[in-house]
Amino acid sequence: MSGVTFPTRKAVDFVIVGSGAAGGVLARELSQAGLDVVVLEQGPYRRAHEFNHDEFSVIFQNEMLSGVSKGDPQTFRQLESEIAQLQDQPPPAFFARMVGGSSAHFTGNYWRFRPVDFKEKTQLGGIAGTGFADWPISYDDLEPYYTKVDWEIGVSGAPGPNEPFRSRPYPVPPLPVKSSGVLLEQGAKKLGLHAQPAPMAILSQPYNGRPGCIHCGFCMGFGCEVNAKSSSLSTMIPQAEATGHCEIRPLSTVTRLATNQQGLVKEVIYRDAEGNEQAQLAKVVILAANGAETPRLLLLSESARHPDGLANASGKVGKYLMFNGHSSAHGLFEHPLNEYKSVQVTRIVMDFYDSDPKRGFYGGGGIDARPFLQAFPIMFALNGLPAEAPGWGAEYKRMLSDYYLRNMALLGNSTSLPVESNNISLDPEHKDQWGRAAIRVSYNDHPDDMAMANFMQQRSVEILEAAGAQKVWTDPVVPQNIGAHLLGTCRMGTDPEQSVIDPWHRAHDVPNLYICDGSSLVTSGRGQPTMTIQALAFRAAGQLIKSARAGELKSAV
Amino acid sequence: MQNKNNNHPDASHNDARRRFLQQGSSAALGVWLSTHWGACLASAEQAAAAARQQRYQFLNPHQSASLDAISAQLIPTTDTPGAREAGVVNFFDQALSSHAAFAVEPLNGWITELDAEAARLRPGSNFHQLDAADQQQLLTAQEDTPAFGLMRFLTVVGMFAMSHYGGNKNNLGWELLGFDHRHAWQPPFGYYDAEYARHNSGDGA
Structure with a gap:
C-alpha cells in the first residue's frame, strides 16, 4: 500500500474516482504539484508479478473484467424499445476492474x-439523426499533451507519412516488426498504400526505470508481468504514490456523490473492501471511472435538486456512446509467422483515415496487422479456422495444427457516429452487490459505421491477397454488443444544453465536479482512443493545478 | 505442403509424439513404465487405457467413459496425441465439480440421450461402447445442439487451457498447435520478419 493515508472526515484537495488511463495521469500530476489526492478504485491492487498467461481465466472467466463474478452484472439491448438482457461472456462494457483500469489490460495501440x-462536422457538415459535432478544442490545443504522453508514459514508434505535426520525436524506437507487420507492409506497397510502424504504449527498450518488452505475447487482455506495458499501473500510479500526496484506495466502490445546498459536491459515498459504507469529504471531485461507470455514477447521484442525475441538466449524461467500428480479415501464409510471440501490432496503414464522400457514407479508419485472438490456443481452437472448416474430428485437428503458426489478421479500426439512442443508462431490474443499478448498454451501430467497417474489411482482404496469402477469410461485420472503447457519454462542449462538461472538463452544472475519461470525447477518432484520453488528462491536470494555485477552485468546504 | 523447417508444426508434433511415447504422459506414469518392461513398448492407446482406469474425484465410471469417448471423437488420437492423451477427462473431473458445475446437468442429460441413440443403433450398447464410425454418426446428428456446443467448448478448454485445469497434460494440446509457451522471445519471431531483416539492414526503426 502507499505510505500516505488521508482521513475520510477531512476534505482532501481532490478525490479521483477511477485509477485508469485518465485517473492515473490526474493523480500523478496533481500529487506531484503538492495537492492531496485520494483515488477510489473499485477493483483490486495487483502488481506485475501477480499477472499470468492463463487464457482460460483471463479471456473466459473475466479475471480482470467487471460483471457477474464481481457482483456487478451488466445488461445489453440493441434498441431502446427492447428489454435489456443480462450479458456476461463478456459483459457489454468491457473494461478492466483494477488499479490501472483498462490501461493494465489494453493492447497498447x-x-x-x-x-x-476535432473539426470534422465543420468540414463535412452535419449528419441527420446523429449528434455529430466539432470539439471545442483543436489538435493544436492537444498536441503538447500528446507529446507529454509520449514522453511521460513511454510510447514506442516512428513517424509515418502524412502525419500531423508533432513537437518532439518518439522517446523510444518502434518495437521489432513481426511477420504480420512485414506482410501488411508488403501487401500495402503492392497496392500503392503506406504501412508505418505502429505507435505502441509498450517499451521497445528500457526507459524511465522500466524494462523493454520481452515479447512474451500476452498483452491484449492480459496484465504485463514485467511492467514494459506503459499502463497507469506501471507508470503514473507508482509515481503518484511516491509523492507522498496520493493515496490509492482499492476495493472502494463509489455508490453516489453527495451535494450540498449550493449544488456543490461535498463528499463521495463508497463501500470499502469490507462492504462498510464510507464517505470521503472532498474539495473537488474528478470522475475518471470510464465511459460506462462515470455516467452510471452521475445517474445514481440523482437528488431533489438533480432529479435526472448529477450534472445532467442537458440530458446528455450517458448518451452518444461510441465503441469504434471493427472488422477483421484473416490470411493463411506459406511459412510460419508465429504470431503468438511479441506484441499484437507492429505495422499500421492509415491511407483510409479521412472520410471520402465518394464512398457514399461517412467514416474513416486505420488497418493494423496482428494475430488478434487467434494467438491464444483456446480462442484459436474455438474460432480460429475459416467458417467452412470442420469443428471437430480428425480433419479439424489436422487444420488446427496446420493453421496455427501460419495465420494472421488485419483489423479495421474505424469511426462511430455519436447517436443518442446508443447509451449507458441504469438497468431498472438488475442491481450490483451493493444495490447500485446495473449498467445497461443500448447500442446499435449506425449504418454508416457498418458501411465503413465493411469497407475496411474489403481493403484488408485486398492487402492480404496482395501479400500473397494462400487463403483469405473474413468474419461477418455484425452489429456490436461489446465495447472496449467506451466513448462520448459525458461529452465536452461549450453549450450546456448540448454537452456535459466544458472545454476544461468541468461539469457545466456542478462547479467543483470534473469529468475526464473516455466519456469526454466528442467524436470517436479512428479506433484507438487511449492516447487522446491521456492527453486530455494531462491538459485538464495542468489547468486544475493552475486554478488551485490561484485559489480559483470552487469547493463545498 | 512439405516443409523442412523445424518450426513447422508437423515437426514439433512428431517430436511431441516421440517424447510422449518415450517418457510417458506424466511423471507417475513414467515411473510405472520404467518398472514394467512390457509397457515400455506401450502405444499411446495403451497408455491412455491406463489413464482411463484411473479413479476420478467427481465423475462416476459411466460419466468418465462417456466423456472420454466423446472428447476422443472431437479431438481424436491420430498420428499425434488427442484429447485422450491430453487427459481431457481429468479436466472434466475438475471442471464439473467447480467452475463448470453448471454443465453437469445438461451433459448428464445428453449422455443419457446418446446412450438411448446408441441402444437403438446397437441394442444393448451405451454410446462409449460403440465403434468409432457409429460414434461419429451419432455425434454428427447432434452437431447443432446446445449440448454438443457445450461439450465441444469444454473439450477445447480441457485440451488447450493451462495444465493446472486438469487437461493439456504435458502441454500436448499446445504442442499440437505449435504453441511454445515461454516468457521471453527475441526477434526474429517468424519466417517473414527473419527474411525482412535479412534483406533490410534494420527494421526501419
Whole structure:
C-alpha cells in the first residue's frame, strides 16, 4: 500500500474516482504539484508479478473484467424499445476492474487523433439523426499533451507519412516488426498504400526505470508481468504514490456523490473492501471511472435538486456512446509467422483515415496487422479456422495444427457516429452487490459505421491477397454488443444544453465536479482512443493545478 | 505442403509424439513404465487405457467413459496425441465439480440421450461402447445442439487451457498447435520478419 493515508472526515484537495488511463495521469500530476489526492478504485491492487498467461481465466472467466463474478452484472439491448438482457461472456462494457483500469489490460495501440477528428462536422457538415459535432478544442490545443504522453508514459514508434505535426520525436524506437507487420507492409506497397510502424504504449527498450518488452505475447487482455506495458499501473500510479500526496484506495466502490445546498459536491459515498459504507469529504471531485461507470455514477447521484442525475441538466449524461467500428480479415501464409510471440501490432496503414464522400457514407479508419485472438490456443481452437472448416474430428485437428503458426489478421479500426439512442443508462431490474443499478448498454451501430467497417474489411482482404496469402477469410461485420472503447457519454462542449462538461472538463452544472475519461470525447477518432484520453488528462491536470494555485477552485468546504 | 523447417508444426508434433511415447504422459506414469518392461513398448492407446482406469474425484465410471469417448471423437488420437492423451477427462473431473458445475446437468442429460441413440443403433450398447464410425454418426446428428456446443467448448478448454485445469497434460494440446509457451522471445519471431531483416539492414526503426 502507499505510505500516505488521508482521513475520510477531512476534505482532501481532490478525490479521483477511477485509477485508469485518465485517473492515473490526474493523480500523478496533481500529487506531484503538492495537492492531496485520494483515488477510489473499485477493483483490486495487483502488481506485475501477480499477472499470468492463463487464457482460460483471463479471456473466459473475466479475471480482470467487471460483471457477474464481481457482483456487478451488466445488461445489453440493441434498441431502446427492447428489454435489456443480462450479458456476461463478456459483459457489454468491457473494461478492466483494477488499479490501472483498462490501461493494465489494453493492447497498447497509441494513435493520436488527427486535426480532422476535432473539426470534422465543420468540414463535412452535419449528419441527420446523429449528434455529430466539432470539439471545442483543436489538435493544436492537444498536441503538447500528446507529446507529454509520449514522453511521460513511454510510447514506442516512428513517424509515418502524412502525419500531423508533432513537437518532439518518439522517446523510444518502434518495437521489432513481426511477420504480420512485414506482410501488411508488403501487401500495402503492392497496392500503392503506406504501412508505418505502429505507435505502441509498450517499451521497445528500457526507459524511465522500466524494462523493454520481452515479447512474451500476452498483452491484449492480459496484465504485463514485467511492467514494459506503459499502463497507469506501471507508470503514473507508482509515481503518484511516491509523492507522498496520493493515496490509492482499492476495493472502494463509489455508490453516489453527495451535494450540498449550493449544488456543490461535498463528499463521495463508497463501500470499502469490507462492504462498510464510507464517505470521503472532498474539495473537488474528478470522475475518471470510464465511459460506462462515470455516467452510471452521475445517474445514481440523482437528488431533489438533480432529479435526472448529477450534472445532467442537458440530458446528455450517458448518451452518444461510441465503441469504434471493427472488422477483421484473416490470411493463411506459406511459412510460419508465429504470431503468438511479441506484441499484437507492429505495422499500421492509415491511407483510409479521412472520410471520402465518394464512398457514399461517412467514416474513416486505420488497418493494423496482428494475430488478434487467434494467438491464444483456446480462442484459436474455438474460432480460429475459416467458417467452412470442420469443428471437430480428425480433419479439424489436422487444420488446427496446420493453421496455427501460419495465420494472421488485419483489423479495421474505424469511426462511430455519436447517436443518442446508443447509451449507458441504469438497468431498472438488475442491481450490483451493493444495490447500485446495473449498467445497461443500448447500442446499435449506425449504418454508416457498418458501411465503413465493411469497407475496411474489403481493403484488408485486398492487402492480404496482395501479400500473397494462400487463403483469405473474413468474419461477418455484425452489429456490436461489446465495447472496449467506451466513448462520448459525458461529452465536452461549450453549450450546456448540448454537452456535459466544458472545454476544461468541468461539469457545466456542478462547479467543483470534473469529468475526464473516455466519456469526454466528442467524436470517436479512428479506433484507438487511449492516447487522446491521456492527453486530455494531462491538459485538464495542468489547468486544475493552475486554478488551485490561484485559489480559483470552487469547493463545498 | 512439405516443409523442412523445424518450426513447422508437423515437426514439433512428431517430436511431441516421440517424447510422449518415450517418457510417458506424466511423471507417475513414467515411473510405472520404467518398472514394467512390457509397457515400455506401450502405444499411446495403451497408455491412455491406463489413464482411463484411473479413479476420478467427481465423475462416476459411466460419466468418465462417456466423456472420454466423446472428447476422443472431437479431438481424436491420430498420428499425434488427442484429447485422450491430453487427459481431457481429468479436466472434466475438475471442471464439473467447480467452475463448470453448471454443465453437469445438461451433459448428464445428453449422455443419457446418446446412450438411448446408441441402444437403438446397437441394442444393448451405451454410446462409449460403440465403434468409432457409429460414434461419429451419432455425434454428427447432434452437431447443432446446445449440448454438443457445450461439450465441444469444454473439450477445447480441457485440451488447450493451462495444465493446472486438469487437461493439456504435458502441454500436448499446445504442442499440437505449435504453441511454445515461454516468457521471453527475441526477434526474429517468424519466417517473414527473419527474411525482412535479412534483406533490410534494420527494421526501419
